[in-house]
Amino acid sequence: MLKIILAVVGRDLKLAMRRQADIVSALFFFVIVVSLFPLGIGPEADLLRKLAPGVLWVAALLATMLSLPRLFADDHRDGTLEQLALAPHPLGLVVTGKVIAHWLVSGLPLALIAPVLGIQFDLSNDALLVLTGAILLGTPALSSIGAIGAALTLGLRGGGVLLSLLVLPLYIPVLIFGAGAVDATVSGLGGEGHLSLLAAMTLASLGFAPWASAAALKIALE
Amino acid sequence: MLKIILAVVGRDLKLAMRRQADIVSALFFFVIVVSLFPLGIGPEADLLRKLAPGVLWVAALLATMLSLPRLFADDHRDGTLEQLALAPHPLGLVVTGKVIAHWLVSGLPLALIAPVLGIQFDLSNDALLVLTGAILLGTPALSSIGAIGAALTLGLRGGGVLLSLLVLPLYIPVLIFGAGAVDATVSGLGGEGHLSLLAAMTLASLGFAPWASAAALKIALE
Amino acid sequence: MIYWNSFADFIHMGGYGLYVWGSFGVNVLIMAIEPIVVTRNQKATKARLKRQIRAESRSTE
Amino acid sequence: MLEADNLECVRGERRLFAGLGFKLEAGELLYLQGRNGAGKTSLLRMIIGLLPPEAGEIRWKGQSIRSSGEEFRADLCYLGHLNAIKEELTPLENLLASAHLADEMLSEDDALDALEQVGLAGREDLACKYLSQGQKRRVALARLVKERRPLWVLDEPFVALDVAAVDWLTSIISGHLQRGGLAVMTTHQLVGIAAGTVRELKLS
Amino acid sequence: MLEADNLECVRGERRLFAGLGFKLEAGELLYLQGRNGAGKTSLLRMIIGLLPPEAGEIRWKGQSIRSSGEEFRADLCYLGHLNAIKEELTPLENLLASAHLADEMLSEDDALDALEQVGLAGREDLACKYLSQGQKRRVALARLVKERRPLWVLDEPFVALDVAAVDWLTSIISGHLQRGGLAVMTTHQLVGIAAGTVRELKLS
Amino acid sequence: MTDRFNLYKYAAPATFYPLAGKLIPWFAAASVIFGLAGLYLGMLVAPTDFQQGEGYRIIFIHVPASWMSMFIYLVMAFWAAIGLAFNTRLSGMMAQALAPTGALMAFLSLWTGALWGKPMWGAWWVWDARLTSELILLFLYIGYMALTAAIDDPRRADKAGGLLLLVGVVNVPIIYFSVKWWNTLHQGSTVNLTKSSMATTMLYGMLLMALCFWMYSIAVAFMRVRTIMLERERHTDWVKAELEGDAR
Numbered sequence A, B: 001m002l003k004i005i006l007a008v009v010g011r012d013l014k015l016a017m018r019r020q021a022d023i024v025s026a027l028f029f030f031v032i033v034v035s036l037f038p039l040g041i042g043p044e045a046d047l048l049r050k051l052a053p054g055v056l057w058v059a060a061l062l063a064t065m066l067s068l069p070r071l072f073a074d075d076h077r078d079g080t081l082e083q084l085a086l087a088p089h090p091l092g093l094v095v096t097g098k099v100i101a102h103w104l105v106s107g108l109p110l111a112l113i114a115p116v117l118g119i120q121f122d123l124s125n126d127a128l129l130v131l132t133g134a135i136l137l138g139t140p141a142l143s144s145i146g147a148i149g150a151a152l153t154l155g156l157r158g159g160g161v162l163l164s165l166l167v168l169p170l171y172i173p174v175l176i177f178g179a180g181a182v183d184a185t186v187s188g189l190g191g192e193g194h195l196s197l198l199a200a201m202t203l204a205s206l207g208f209a210p211w212a213s214a215a216a217l218k219i220a221l222e
Numbered sequence C: 001m002i003y004w005n006s007f008a009d010f011i012h013m014g015g016y017g018l019y020v021w022g023s024f025g026v027n028v029l030i031m032a033i034e035p036i037v038v039t040r041n042q043k044a045t046k047a048r049l050k051r052q053i054r055a056e057s058r059s060t061e
Numbered sequence D, E: 001m002l003e004a005d006n007l008e009c010v011r012g013e014r015r016l017f018a019g020l021g022f023k024l025e026a027g028e029l030l031y032l033q034g035r036n037g038a039g040k041t042s043l044l045r046m047i048i049g050l051l052p053p054e055a056g057e058i059r060w061k062g063q064s065i066r067s068s069g070e071e072f073r074a075d076l077c078y079l080g081h082l083n084a085i086k087e088e089l090t091p092l093e094n095l096l097a098s099a100h101l102a103d104e105m106l107s108e109d110d111a112l113d114a115l116e117q118v119g120l121a122g123r124e125d126l127a128c129k130y131l132s133q134g135q136k137r138r139v140a141l142a143r144l145v146k147e148r149r150p151l152w153v154l155d156e157p158f159v160a161l162d163v164a165a166v167d168w169l170t171s172i173i174s175g176h177l178q179r180g181g182l183a184v185m186t187t188h189q190l191v192g193i194a195a196g197t198v199r200e201l202k203l204s
Numbered sequence F: 001m002t003d004r005f006n007l008y009k010y011a012a013p014a015t016f017y018p019l020a021g022k023l024i025p026w027f028a029a030a031s032v033i034f035g036l037a038g039l040y041l042g043m044l045v046a047p048t049d050f051q052q053g054e055g056y057r058i059i060f061i062h063v064p065a066s067w068m069s070m071f072i073y074l075v076m077a078f079w080a081a082i083g084l085a086f087n088t089r090l091s092g093m094m095a096q097a098l099a100p101t102g103a104l105m106a107f108l109s110l111w112t113g114a115l116w117g118k119p120m121w122g123a124w125w126v127w128d129a130r131l132t133s134e135l136i137l138l139f140l141y142i143g144y145m146a147l148t149a150a151i152d153d154p155r156r157a158d159k160a161g162g163l164l165l166l167v168g169v170v171n172v173p174i175i176y177f178s179v180k181w182w183n184t185l186h187q188g189s190t191v192n193l194t195k196s197s198m199a200t201t202m203l204y205g206m207l208l209m210a211l212c213f214w215m216y217s218i219a220v221a222f223m224r225v226r227t228i229m230l231e232r233e234r235h236t237d238w239v240k241a242e243l244e245g246d247a248r
């Protein structure tokens, strides 16, 4: 079981390395969107500090979402997905592997760059720490919930926009608790409660979403 | 000349009507993204009012951008683009038509729904008016500049993210003046200056961008 | 039994007329239009299907 | 009418062919052959001007196609291996739209007539996504029925067609040649075009 | 071994076939025929279990494939009209990765050997995107060289292959049948499989 | 075995189509009667609310619309579960027929709520938990409709849409509670809906209106499902017979 997951993760990471553009682009999208806000809103430090958690999280949501359409699309187009569905082990395991690889490529880099962006918004050290932790804990849930949307919209015209329509409402709890954790830290309430809720959501979605995605993939392959 | 443009606009609008989903989804993406921000930032009306112009404009940027990959992709995939490039009239005219159709489907609805969202952010009537005007004036520029990016990334893997990397920096002036117009109105300075700058940018990009896109399309077709 | 003194009062709704009638108006509008649209769709579908069936039977003949 | 001199094609770092030339007169068919990957599609795209050759020149009526641009394109009809039809539109709408966009006159009656000829009578008003592969191809080919531009460039036109449709298409091409048209074609299938001179060109 | 009863296929609102059945024993080849859109690919996808039939049942070794699931898939090798190879990876990496993901053992030597047999010697380390259409298809077919699972399902395997490769593939399929394997195949090309019983099934 | 057979037979479009046709007038009539009675009680008889003045009368459509918007989503999820479990054709059609009505109900809830909020709170909109989750519910409806519209094959559309509905129905409570918590953490809730002891006429009026909305939804959904059935089963004999019978 673990062997299959690792095989999938290994292959997907190798492909991502070959392409390179993939890894940097989600990251740069994140950076650009976050940097757009001060441009649209103005440079007041107080205001920006209040916005920071929300803006960073919304940008993280959008950056994750933007790389979702390709989660299964490439494998679908070149026929690999059929072969994966025909392999003698459950498709859910394969999806788990792909979700993990997606997170490593798109979620993890966000968590690593987030503190740097947080500094631009004048966040305190504590807040930066919680921000990193929250993004680290929350993005796996984004990847795995997103996988359901990616599987449902696989091969559809206008898939990208449709995907965002399906997935963004489901992302809201992660957004609320993720931004809430940082907010609570900034206002001195402590963000542990939020963080543990985030962790619970991530675990639940990692356990549940791959199987829902696998069911959706089988529908798409019919 | 006008005949060709109108023929393209007519065809694209007919296609959009047939699909329906296309029209609503850019719109709903806009609505959802705008609604995400209060969820990330908190429900305080004062704070939200300050953010409104920036948030609405960034969301408009993203919504326009998200529908860009399909501007030429469908025609490219089914071979229509080749036929258009081989027609005995300049490709730039065809692109102009497609840009206009794209704006009618993705930009105009944003301008129409923006006041409703502005109400959710508790904006004054004046500000709502200027907001609508700014989006109406600014989105054609977004569509036409975006067409260049869509043409440049046509047929590339990971085109979506790459496209956003190319296009978002070019959108920044529109963002600044668009949000600035509303900001200026809110703070009582009057947004006319910003609006006329927006109009100038739109005219310039509508004149120039289709030809640049046409050149990029010819490269993509090689 | 009836609570209102006059029709004008009823329309005025204690100052909330705009809001109350705005709500009820849109509600009535939606509940009137939705069935009409659905029936129209059904008629159009029936007509189209009939045409198709006739066309098919013609082409197989 | 159509001449090519000393053409060279490089895709990626691979030279597919070099020093290739041919000459085609009115009423003649150029039949391109070669194994997969030999460069047939690449050569066709050079001829229609979408792919600039690495070296060499292509002339139409004595003029280089690079310089004559729109005039050349007004004489050209290209049918690639993609159908260039919209799945959401009906065959009729597709046919009219493509004529419209190519700046041609096509009345609705003519279009209906063309569709009937390709065996799509009764399906004019069904969206193309419900058509079978072969029927989609026929919608694309219906353009040729009323086509009077002198140069036809056809990339594997017989793909996905059944026997009856293949016969119909060969007769259409023969008719075009008899009217003094030119055609360039590739195909992996064996078909006999009755009329006109057939020149073969083998890429290797 | 492989049996189908009373199969019915509906795509969209179109009934492609109904009441279709067949029986295939060890060493036999089922050769599906039919015009475009007749439902050949659909039938193959039913056989491999990706498309649930509207009615009817498919059994492998007496068990319905819906219930036996993973056991059936462990006996199955499917080759669709897509190559299922990654453009960014080399042929060698592709071959190893696909074996890996199908939970099979394949040593690097065996893989290199298979690639040599399909005529890709010297290209093992070139990314597949630089290969020609036919060479890509050969990478996909290289899987069959070491394949010992009993049921092969091949959808138009000869597409894009040149004559030499077609010969090689027929001999591979013959060998599989001689070893007591089963195969289901569609193709529009005429090819002769030397060994085994060939059953034909025509969809119309 | 016989049980299942009966279920399938009942759910077969050929039997359900005429049945629905017969039921529609009854539901429509019930809706009108309940509606008239409810409006009579609510608009003409019921006294004013001592806190909210006459503005409270919006409640007679706001609450039924809100209830129906949530209830219809549950019903759709129920049909989706049946459809995925038993592979019945009817369930997907029912879910698709209900969706637009559900979305309209959610819209009505938002619209009437906004019109109520302006006089009561002085703002058209506040980011309160209930309001926000109703908005998200509307997005879920639209997402479902967009997804099913984007898939051409109706059977695939049913399955994919059903899966989305089930995922959504799991998420709706999560969303509701997270929004609620988010909102109340920041500040004391701005909104405190007065749970004043309602006059019995008001209560009955509201319940009657809710019944009216319920019957209306069923009637419209049946009308829509009949169209969907014709469209999807157009190659079957019963549709041909039906259409020919219509022509006479």
Ligand code: HEM
Residues within 6 Å of the ligand: F059, F062, F063, F066, F067, F109, F110, F111, F112, F113, F114, F116, F117, F118, F120, F124, F125, F130, F131, F132, F134, F135, F193, F194
């Ligand atoms: C856009 C704004 C609004 C939305 C989306 C909304 C949404 C909802 C929803 C979903 C319900 C049903 C929930 C339940 O029964 O527990 C509901 C019930 C109700 N709403 Fe609203 N509402 C809005 C504005 C208002 C306003 C402004 C008021 C009054 C000041 C109000 C008063 C009520 C009352 C009294 C109920 C019934 C509560 C009950 O019976 O439990 N709503 N609303």
Ligand SMILES: Nc1ncnc2c1ncn2[C@@H]1O[C@H](COP(=O)(O)OP(=O)(O)OP(=O)(O)O)[C@@H](O)[C@H]1O
Residues within 6 Å of the ligand: D011, D012, D013, D014, D016, D034, D035, D036, D037, D038, D039, D040, D041, D042, D043, E130, E131, E132, E133
């Ligand atoms: N962008 C590219 N980079 C590298 N090589 C390329 C590129 N595009 C095409 N090629 C190579 O060019 C060759 C010619 O392709 P072309 O499509 O012209 O062949 P063809 O003769 O039409 O083959 P077929 O019979 O399959 O249609 C192929 O071998 C292909 O590998």
Ligand SMILES: Nc1ncnc2c1ncn2[C@@H]1O[C@H](COP(=O)(O)OP(=O)(O)OP(=O)(O)O)[C@@H](O)[C@H]1O
Residues within 6 Å of the ligand: D130, D131, D132, D133, E011, E012, E013, E014, E016, E034, E035, E036, E037, E038, E039, E040, E041, E042, E043, F152, F153
């Ligand atoms: N989702 C769908 N909706 C409607 N019709 C469909 C759908 N999918 C397939 N079809 C129809 O099913 C038919 C069978 O397709 P299939 O791919 O099985 O044919 P085939 O025999 O393999 O043809 P080919 O020789 O082209 O490979 C086609 O006529 C197609 O129009």
Ligand SMILES: [Mg+2]
Residues within 6 Å of the ligand: D040, D041, D042
């Ligand atoms: Mg070719």
Ligand SMILES: [Mg+2]
Residues within 6 Å of the ligand: E040, E041, E042
């Ligand atoms: Mg096939």
